[in-house]
Amino acid sequence: MSETVFRAGDAPVVPPAVPPPLSPDPAGPPRRRPADRPWWRRLPFVLALVAVATLFMFPFGWLVSASLRPREYVFSASFLPLPWRPENYSAAWSAIPLVSWLFNSLLVGVAAAAAVTVSSAWIAFGFAYFRFPGRNLLFGLVLATMMLPFAVTMIPTYLIWSELRLTGTQVPLWAGNLFGSAFYIFLIRQFLLSLPREYFEAARVDGASYPQLFWRLAFPLIRPALLVAFVFEFKASWTDLIKPLIYLRDEELYTLPRGLKVLLDRFGYGGEQQWEIVLAGSVIATVPMIILFFLAQRHFVEGIATTGRKG
Structure with missing residues (x-):
């Protein structure tokens, strides 16, 4: 057996380090994405989604089908619009000023949604x-203000607008949103808490003011949450009937829900019993909201999914 002789000044020989044996990953192998799974394993989920979507779409499908039938077949058991009568939409369009009411609803909806979104975000x-x-x-x-029902504040709010001499105008339909909404304040605050605070501190070190922090830094980052608030409030304003019934007197200022009430009174209960015209007007009032949701679907789902991560 040979012996290793070390001389003075020689550096000691260090044996190479042996890496420790690899331990198994406690989390296990990475899970496969749903898109990577075989089609026969995804089929039950797809069928369940189709069934639920069909269940939710059935009322609107029946509404469209009934609006395309003649008067005597409106409430028939058949789901298909047979016999076919698309003239119901032209009759509804000519019976009431739908163009004016659609424009009023669009104006009030955009004003109400923009006001509550900006004020709640601030x-x-x-x-x-x-x-x-x-x-x-x-x-x-x-x-806690969310627990107050609208009926509790309805009369005091009306008295305020009456003292301001704004009853009979469209201002009360949207101006109250300038003071924010508790639900949207909560929603946007939770989104803001998910952002790293270091972004804002670095901007403060660079000399940014508080309004600049909000408009230049926070506002672009919380765009999905703002879009959720905007769509929610636009839908609430678009379908609101109570406020137009309380504040509007002039038919030219009616919003679409208030106009549909006129259509229902004239051709529905106690009227000429032309339900096909009432249903056609209801479809016309519903389609814009469906279009808005499809246009904002990606940002809408993103805002819902990323809100509330941190409390």
């Missing part, structure tokens, strides 16, 4: 960014 930014005593208590009081 308030939510204050709750998410600033640290001050009593912040959680104040935020809880804001959320």
Whole structure:
């Protein structure tokens, strides 16, 4: 057996390090994405989604089908629009000023949605960014206002608008949203809390003011949550009947739900019993909301999925 002789000044020989044996991943192999699975394993989920979607779409499908039938076949058991009568839509279009009411609903809906989105985002930014005593208590009081039903504040709100001499106009239908909404404040605040605070601190170090933090930094980052608030409020304003019934007197200022009430009174209950015209007007009022949802679907789903990650 040979012996290794070390001389003075020689560097010691260090044996190479042996890597430890690989331990099995406790999480196991990566899971396959649903798109990578065989089609026969995805088939039950696809069938379930189709069944649920059909169930949800059935009322609207029946509405469209019934609006295309003659008067005596409106409430028939058949789902197909047989016999076919598309003239019902032209009759509904000529019976009432749908163009004017559609424009009024669009104007009021955009104003109400824009007002509540911007004001709620500004308030939510204050709750998410600033640290001050009593912040959680104040935020809880804001959320507590959601428990107040509309019937409780309806008369005081009407008296305020009456003192301002704005009853009979479209202003009360959207101007109240300038003070924000508790639901949208909560939604946008949760989205803001999911953003790294270091972004805002770095901007403050660079000399950005608080309005600049909101408009130049926070506002672009929370765009999905803002779009969710905008679509929610636009839909609520588009389908709102109570406020137009309370504040509007002039038929030229009617929104579409208030106009459909006129259509129902004239051709529905106690009227000429022409339900095919009422149903055609209902389809015309529903289609714009479907188009809006499809146009904003990707951002809408993203805003819903990424809201509320942090509390």
